[in-house]
Amino acid sequence: MMIPVLLGATILCFVLVDIPNDPVQDRVFEIEQSTGEPVPQSTIDALEATWYYDRSIPERYWIWLTGVGDTNDDIGLIQGEWGPSIEGTAMPIGDEVSDRFWITLRLVLFATIASIGIAILAGVVSAVKQYSRVDYTLTFLGFLFLAMPIFWLGQLFKEGAVQLNKILGSTVFQTYGSGTTGFQGNGWAVFVDSLPYLIVPTLVLMLGGYAAISRYQRASMLEVMNSDYVRLARAKGVRNGTVMRRHALRTALIPVATFAPLSLSAAMGGAMVTERIFGWRGLGVYSLDAINAGDTFAVMAYVLISGIVVLIGVLISDILYGVLDPRIRFE
């Protein structure tokens, strides 16, 4: 089913992005504004040919998918070509998407792992201490972060970082970008360099994402704690800590564990607000810019990549169900 779903998504997106946009006209206007002179018709024709805007929408989609027909050898998904970007030839779509994928992954991976960790902890503590002050406090914080729009939370933390830097008299927290401009080194060096840039956006993504999972975890934990086999274990005199750790938590983790891959893949596609606020040149920002500019082939690349990531997330989630819950078997 994955391939038909992906194909359907690409057709829908292609039509939605392509119909309302005319990047050739927009570029012509930009050049005229810049040069103060009319753009020659030969240049307009060349732009149309370069971006395949001298064809109909169905033709463009077919060429994008197959590369079959009269092309400039830069298009055709099944031939490994993503098509031309209206941003310019120095920014080929394939290179941009692959570079930005890792940037987004770096941001999202840390934030998701951290948010799942905190969510499990908060959910378990809330459930164990149900209706206590701790439970109410954690519940309040969860709903607070859940209710805050991510763009607002981002700006708040960004301003907080600036003020903290001012107090400390340094720039411990960087507010824009994913690393020192032009920094080069091995993977570890790049990671260390990116730490001052990583802290604030990771916190924002983490707090924005943990609340929902912690509510799942709390509900799941409560359900398990009230089940017969936990009561039986307690009746048999097993120590409370052992009951919680071995019997309750293990079972209660199943919904969250299966939710995690989906959460990660959703974050890959949905980190665009955080990326925009903190200047991370990731996939989310790339897609947003491409949509705004009517850069159809760039949008298609994003749709395809994020579609594949989500589908892989769903697949892993389904497999995890079977692994964690012996009652579920795939045939």
Place this chain on the structure above:
Amino acid sequence: MKRHHMAAVAASACTALVLAGCGQGGEASAAGLDDCLTDPTGCNAGERGDGGEITWALDGSWGSWNQNTSEGNNAYVSVALVGMWPYTGQFDPAGDFIVNEGLFAAEPELVSEDPVTVEYTLKSGANWGDGTDVTVDDFIYHWYATSGNADLCDGCDPANTTRGSQVESITGEGSTVTVTYGEDYHSAEWQYEEVLSQPSHIAEDQGFDWQNDPKAMAAAEDYFAETVPTWSTGPFTIEQAVPGDYVIYVRNDDWAGDTEVTLDKITFRVFDGLDNIVTALRNGEIDGASPFSVTSEAITQLEGADGTSYAVAGGPSWEHIDLNTHNEFLSDPALRRAVLTAIDLENIIERTYAFVQSDIERKNNHLFRNGSEYYADYLSATGQGSGDIEMARGDLEEAGYEWDSDGSLLTPGGEQVTLNFRYSESKENRKITGELTQATLADLGIDVEMRAIPDADLGSVLAEADFDMISYGWSSDPLFVGSASQYWASDSGSNFGGLEDDELDALIADINGTLDYEEAADRANLAVQRVIEDAYVLPIVDTPVVVMVSDRLVNVRDNWASQQRAAYNIAEWGIVDE
């Protein structure tokens, strides 16, 4: 009618409340940039210490390195490449042309008027930063690339062929390069033409036989579009760059210019949006920026920033309201005149642009900036932009218009006049301009519908003339010869409102018919007078822009007259000598 008033009042009140909450905006700032209004070329000047590294923010990106092409013609790449690009020269903030000291020993010289022949004298030692001198071949390469002639470059897509298509021949002898134009070339701006772009020897080194094979010439242009330029004719050379993201410069020790370069490293880094730039400046992540927009919120933030100064002034573009002459109502010049008369520009300016620039003035000439030696105000006397409703009503009555019992304006044929006003959705000032226009035209009995344009669609909306009234901006610089033709010639693709006026066309042709700059300016002003009579375009203001600079930088100031803005004198930038 009441509703329109309420909308305008509400919009104004909201703006005032927001600004009151954010503090006062509008005044030019502290220290270094204070005297830029009175001393535009000498403000923030100071002694420089040797060395230093700075980061300069850009508010837009680029996807091609070749400024000759339609893809690479972009204001941001133009700033990003300012340290190495072979410009003929730069206009300084006073509007005076300064020839490129690293390339030319003297200003271009007109050696013949018929045919127009211009002589360039290369500076001794002018080179591409790799030990290769700049030669006549480089001039020829640029000609071929911008000719728009398939016999010279088959497959090139130059952004502009106005000059390239007119070149007849280019010859060289020693350090002198002579460019001869065809018989149709009579531009009074001959001395400002760009004559160089890419190094021909690198094209040859890459195996492109550009002189003999037009397809190879196009392939060379593609190569330069995709390749980070490692060559340089400027004071700096690119050490590292990623398109659309950053450019890192180090000093070019082979530069032939006389200005002493002190900075070791300059990083141009792309930021998304003004807010991020201001925050980064406050956080010490960058040393300055001259973005193409300014908001009152940004000014409030800058006022509270330590160790920085900023200034707001009219930038390199101007705002205006255009009417569509093909609209069924606006095809009547009498109605166009009444509409432009009813618009109250002082009120619009006071409620929009004056919030960020308190000394802002209404623009009264379409081609020449207020303060230019060629500036003349032909608009005020006509009443256009005055908001004089009575005058507008009188003109309409004279032309046979009437009002029905509800106060709606009826054409002489009895049809009710309704119009739309279009604006880019992210441009708050243009939206308010529309709302205030809507309110004043309601007093005239004209119902105006506001229709936003998604930002990326402005070009399409203009090209399709899908508007009755529209507010947008044109870039402006000291050059004017091509502008009148582009804006108003009947056959121009940029004459979006579709004005067709034979007399104006003749005046525009006259501008291009003289090599005398003063004479061309006089002729341009005749065209301005004619377009005012046509009641076609109403200028509002030179769009305010901001420059923000760390106090540790000297010799950095804004420049409306250059596309590179504050970076126009990058060789002079430095860290203050303490």
